[in-house]
Amino acid sequence: xxxxxxxxxxxxxxxxxxxxxxxxxxxxxxxxxxxxxxxxxxxxxxxxxxxxxxxxxxxxxxxxxxxxxxxxxxxxxxxxxxxxxxx
Amino acid sequence: xxxxxxxxxxxxxxxxxxxxxxxxxxxxxxxxxxxxxxxxxxxxxxxxxxxxxxxxxxxxxxxxxxxxxxxxxxxxxxxxxxxxxxxxxxxxxxxxxxxxxxxxxxxxxxxxxxxxxxxxxxxxxxxxxxxxxxxxxxxxxxxxxxxxxxxxxxxxxxxxxxxxxxxxxxxxxxxxxxxxxxxxxxxxxxxxxxxxxxxxxxxxxxxxxxxxxxxxxxxxxxxxxxxxxxxxxxxxxxxxxxxxxxxxxxxxxxxxxxxxxxxxxxxxxxxxxxxxxxxxxxxxxxxxxxxxxxxxxxxxxxxxxxxxxxxxxxxxxxxxxxxxxxxxxxxxxxxxxxxxxxxxxxxxxxxxxxxxxxxxxxxxxxxxxxxxxxxxxxxxxxxxxxxxxxxxxxxxxxxxxxxxxxxxxxxxxxxxxxxxxxxxxxxxxxxxxxxxxxxxxxxxxxxxxxxxxxxxxxxxxxxxxxxxxxxxxxxxxxxxxxxxxxxxxxxxxxxxxxxxxxxxxxxxxxxxxxxxxxxxxxxxxxxxxxxxxxxxxxxxxxxxxxxxxxxxxxxxxxxxxxxxxxxxxxxxxxxxxxxxxxxx
Numbered sequence: 001x002x003x004x005x006x007x008x009x010x011x012x013x014x015x016x017x018x019x020x021x022x023x024x025x026x027x028x029x030x031x032x033x034x035x036x037x038x039x040x041x042x043x044x045x046x047x048x049x050x051x052x053x054x055x056x057x058x059x060x061x062x063x064x065x066x067x068x069x070x071x072x073x074x075x076x077x078x079x080x081x082x083x084x085x086x087x
Numbered sequence: 088x089x090x091x092x093x094x095x096x097x098x099x100x101x102x103x104x105x106x107x108x109x110x111x112x113x114x115x116x117x118x119x120x121x122x123x124x125x126x127x128x129x130x131x132x133x134x135x136x137x138x139x140x141x142x143x144x145x146x147x148x149x150x151x152x153x154x155x156x157x158x159x160x161x162x163x164x165x166x167x168x169x170x171x172x173x174x175x176x177x178x179x180x181x182x183x184x185x186x187x188x189x190x191x192x193x194x195x196x197x198x199x200x201x202x203x204x205x206x207x208x209x210x211x212x213x214x215x216x217x218x219x220x221x222x223x224x225x226x227x228x229x230x231x232x233x234x235x236x237x238x239x240x241x242x243x244x245x246x247x248x249x250x251x252x253x254x255x256x257x258x259x260x261x262x263x264x265x266x267x268x269x270x271x272x273x274x275x276x277x278x279x280x281x282x283x284x285x286x287x288x289x290x291x292x293x294x295x296x297x298x299x300x301x302x303x304x305x306x307x308x309x310x311x312x313x314x315x316x317x318x319x320x321x322x323x324x325x326x327x328x329x330x331x332x333x334x335x336x337x338x339x340x341x342x343x344x345x346x347x348x349x350x351x352x353x354x355x356x357x358x359x360x361x362x363x364x365x366x367x368x369x370x371x372x373x374x375x376x377x378x379x380x381x382x383x384x385x386x387x388x389x390x391x392x393x394x395x396x397x398x399x400x401x402x403x404x405x406x407x408x409x410x411x412x413x414x415x416x417x418x419x420x421x422x423x424x425x426x427x428x429x430x431x432x433x434x435x436x437x438x439x440x441x442x443x444x445x446x447x448x449x450x451x452x453x454x455x456x457x458x459x460x461x462x463x464x465x466x467x468x469x470x471x472x473x474x475x476x477x478x479x480x481x482x483x484x485x486x487x488x489x490x491x492x493x494x495x496x497x498x499x500x501x502x503x504x505x506x507x508x509x510x511x512x513x514x515x516x517x518x519x520x521x522x523x524x525x526x527x528x529x530x531x532x533x534x535x536x537x538x539x540x541x542x543x544x545x546x547x548x549x550x551x552x553x554x555x556x557x558x559x560x561x562x563x564x565x566x567x568x569x570x571x572x573x574x575x576x577x578x579x580x581x582x583x584x585x586x587x588x589x590x591x592x593x594x595x596x597x598x599x600x601x602x603x604x605x606x607x608x609x610x611x612x613x614x615x616x617x618x619x620x621x622x623x624x625x626x627x628x629x630x631x632x633x634x635x636x637x638x639x640x641x642x643x644x645x646x647x648x649x650x651x652x653x654x655x656x657x658x659x660x661x662x663x664x665x666x667x668x669x670x671x
Contacts (some may be wrong), residue, residue, distance in 0.1 A: 032186035039179040039351065042344040054313030058171070059396075060337040062178050066389045069182050072188050074382035081375070 023054040024083040035069040096251040100430075103439025104250070104446060105406050107294070108268070111287045111447055115275030118282040129479035130205050131485055132464060133280035135370045136201070144285055144377050145371045148455070149380060150387045151288030152367045153181075153358065156242030156449030157235070157513075158420050159295070159394055166398025167412070167424040170335030172321045172343045175395055176350040184355035185381040192359060192368055192530040193375050197637040198630055199369050206459075207365050207527055208467040214530045216626030217538035218471055221544055224523045225467035228362040231520040232460045232510030234360075236497035239449035239456075240265060241422070244501070246442040249426035261608040262502050268450070273494045277455045277487050281370055284454040290452050296390060298429075302441075303393045305432060306400050318397040318406055342596070346587050348599035357521040357600065362459035374638040394425070401428045419566035419573065440659035453494065461489035511556075511583035518552035518586075520599040522607050531635065534561065536611055537618040538626050544611030552603035558598075559585040 021030075037060065038045075048056040055063075131138055158177070165174035197208065207228065212221035247264055275283045302647050316337075323337040333413070339347040346386060358364060368377060401424040406411045410431035412423045429441040465486040470477045485622060526541045561584025566575045587596040 032189060035186055036183050036352075039183050040348055042339055042348045043341075044345065046339045046347075048338060051313075054311060054316060056316055056338060059316070061173070062182075063389070063392050065182055066178065066385050066392060068380040069185060069553070073185055073378070076189060077375075077378040077382060080378070081234045 020080065021084050027079055031072045031076045031079075033044050034066055035072055038065055097430075097435055097438075099435035100250045100439040100442055101252075103436055104443045106248075107290065107440075107443035107447060109269075111290050111343045111450065112271050112275065114286050114290065115272070115283040118275070118286040119150060119279040120394065121286060122281050125634075126626055128483050130465065131203075131479075133458075133483045133486060135205060135366065136281040136285055138370055139372050140285065140370050140376070141372050142376050142383075142466050145367065145376050146383050147288040147379055147442045148281075148285045148370065148534030149289050149364070149367045149384060151284060151448070152363055152455045153384075153452075153453035154295075154391060154448075155235075155239060155452040156445050157238040157452075158391065158424060159445055159448055160242045160245050160646050161238075162391065163398035163401065163425045164421040164423075166319075167401050168335065168398075168421040170319070170337055172336045172339055172347050172350070175392075176347050176354070177395060177634045178388060178392045179184045179347075179351035180354040180358075181339060181391055182385060183352060184511045186387060187355055189378055189381045191531050193374050193529050194635045195370060195527070196371065196374055198218040198375055198531070198634045200374075200639060202630060206362065206368070206466050207360070207523065208463060208464045211526055211530065212467070212471070213231045213543070213629045214534070215526075215538040216628065217542075220538050220542050220545075221467050221471065223542060224526060225463045225518050225548070226522050227545075229460045229461050229517035232362055233493065233497060234458045234500070236365075236453050236456045236460075236465055236493065237500040238513050240269070240497060240501040241454040243268060245420075245422045245426050246445050249423060249430055250442060251415070263342050265502075268446070269453075269494060269498050272450050272454060273457075273491050276457060276490055276494075280487075281363055281366070281455065281458055284451045285370075287447065287454075289448040291444065292387075294440060295448060298437075298441045298444050299390045299393050301433075301437070302397055302400075302429070311398060315396070315399050315403050318403040322402045322406070330567065335363050343532060345590070346596045346598065349601040350586065353521060353598040353601035353604065355515065356524055356604070357517055358525050360527065361518045362463055363456040366455060366459040366462065372639060383595070397428055401425065404428060404431055408640075413568045417568050419568075424514055426558060439641050453497070457490040457493040457497075458486070460493045461486040465487045514583055514586055515553060515556055518556055519549060521600045521604050522548035522552065525607055525611055534625070534628055535631070537615040537623060539623065540611045540614035540618055544607040544609075547610040548603040551606050552599055555588045555599045555602070556586070557582045557644045559588060561585060590610060 031056065044060040046058055051058055052060045134376050161220075162174050162177045167174075195207075196211060198204065202209075202213055204213065206225065208221040208225035212218065215221075243265055252261070252264055272355050279286075307313065320337045323333060323335040325334045325445045326332070327334045336343060359368070371377060371380075401410065401412075405412070410427045411425055412419050412421060414420045414423055424440065426445070426664060429438040433441070465477075465482050470482060474481075525536070525544055529536050529541075560580050560582055563578045563581050565578050566573050568574075585596055586600070588599045588602065589595065590597045590602055
């Protein structure tokens with residue numbers, strides 16, 4: 001559909017490589033799946049012990065993932081950026 | 088049980104709330120001048136803030152949008168009344184949402200940016216060439232958003248009631264503060280568009296963070312987390328006299344694993360299907376803004392987790408005799424748990440700050456939701472079916488007026504009907520909006536699904552979800568204060584009593600929306616196979632594969648391209664295809 005001139009050496013400013021390397025895709029998928037899997041495993045964390053500072057396991061485990069998940073998504077963001085040769 | 092007795096208006100609290108209300112009102116009107124575009128006379132400017140918000144503004148805007156006043160009141164209220172399964176699932180919900188949207192939202196942003204789409208239904212229209220499917224997605228969005236706006240008013244009402252403003256017998260006087268607040272909100276949304284809530288969100292979120300940090304320090308030092316959790320455990324294990332079952336769940340048990348997981352994941356999938364969430368996403372300047380935000384938005388989830396635990400702190404304080412949850416009308420209302428908690432344990436001026444945070448927390452999402460609903464109506468109903476040749480200026484004008492109607496409708500909804508209706512509709516809204524997931528998210532990757540099959544799947548999910556939710560019948564329990572004693576009575580039953588229903592052919596309770604989504608997907612697959620076999624026309628796709636990866640040109644790239652263009656001048660006449668001219 002694109003009508004870009006074949007003789008043009010200049011890539012359109014909006015263009016981006018459509019495919020990421022398979023290595024990056026796998027790494028990103030693992031990073032994003034870990035928090036989902038951890039929080040989907042309700043029977044695993046649905047327990048009172050071990051407690052932490054008076055918090056039952058059920059509660060502190062989930063709050064822990066509030067802190068860990070952004071690390072995973074940010075790492076995935078950096079991986080994609082690096083694979084695309086951005087900054 | 089002392090707080091219920093004093094029905095006077097708390098002057099200090101009211102003054103603090105009014106102070107912040109005046110500040111955000113000024114901010115709301117001044118926002119029209121902030122990062123002003125060439126003119127406000129288009130939906131890109133009025134409805135999407137010029138599509139120019141960076142990472143920080145988008146963070147405040149999305150945070151202010153997704154974590155609403157209703158959330159602040161309802162999540163701790165659910166924890167207070169029935170514990171973890173109905174309340175704390177909000178924490179895994181608002182966590183798993185981000186890895187999920189990390190995957191597909193950048194694609195939606197790119198295609199919308201390239202093709203100038205303002206609403207999710209615009210994308211459906213362009214991708215499948217189907218006006219019918221686009222209309223279904225648009226109407227679902229409007230239907231799901233309206234009760235959500237109404238519930239923001241319920242959040243404000245809880246605060247007003249606590250300050251002593253709900254007790255007057257005269258309906259008009261009682262609701263006057265609410266009407267004034269909404270009229271002012273409507274006025275500055277009309278003039279400033281999406282820029283108003285974006286600016287006010289700074290005030291709202293700063294207040295919220297300060298309030299939560301102070302409240303958690305109070306809990307840690309004055310109550311202690313151990314005693315707080317112990318008190319909640321005892322309360323949840325108590326037998327509820329009307330159902331002869333435990334009051335609630337302290338920790339999700341054997342019978343509620345699926346309920347907890349499906350509530351969390353079903354809600355997470357639905358979150359960014361809401362039109363107001365998509366509006367905030369599309370207003371961002373660059374593709375990378377969204378992925379960066381998936382890493383910083385969980386800060387709000389941390390705050391939500393702490394806020395949820397205030398429901399347990401309220402249980403502790405009630406047991407200690409420091410507070411109750413009886414409203415001005417003498418009835419017990421769990422939604423008053425957090426406002427009463429602040430009033431009971433903090434000085435009036437600080438309780439006022441907390442109430443201002445909740446009240447302003449209602450205004451930000453109400454503004455964005457009304458803008459999103461108005462955009463859907465204008466683009467996908469008005470322009471599509473009523474006036475095909477509407478100019479951008481005309482579109483913006485229609486949207487502004489519709490945003491007023493939407494807010495007015497929400498106000499009537501809350502004032503005229505039982506509050507329970509708004510809650511029922513909100514429950515249904517969550518079930519409904521998830522039914523647009525297949526069309527939108529699958530459409531970002533593949534055109535395998537047939538447009539009519541998606542419509543059939545949507546209809547099946549909508550019908551199943553609505554019927555299943557209607558069939559959840561629960562007793563209506565009213566606890567009143569009679570001569571200083573709490574008296575409980577059952578006044579009948581009501582429908583839409585729970586978001587959970589039995590999974591078909593089993594006794595396992597799951598989130599109704601999740602079952603409806605499963606039915607939706609199955610129907611869409613089967614009907615697609617049939618329609619493909621009979622070679623039904625697939626409809627035109629106006630998008631190109633490269634659209635889904637497009638980004639706004641960064642300034643360095645633009646400069647490099649311009650240099651190269653200058654070097655090859657004369658040789659190159661056009662570097663862009665027809666669809667690429669939409670770049671700002």
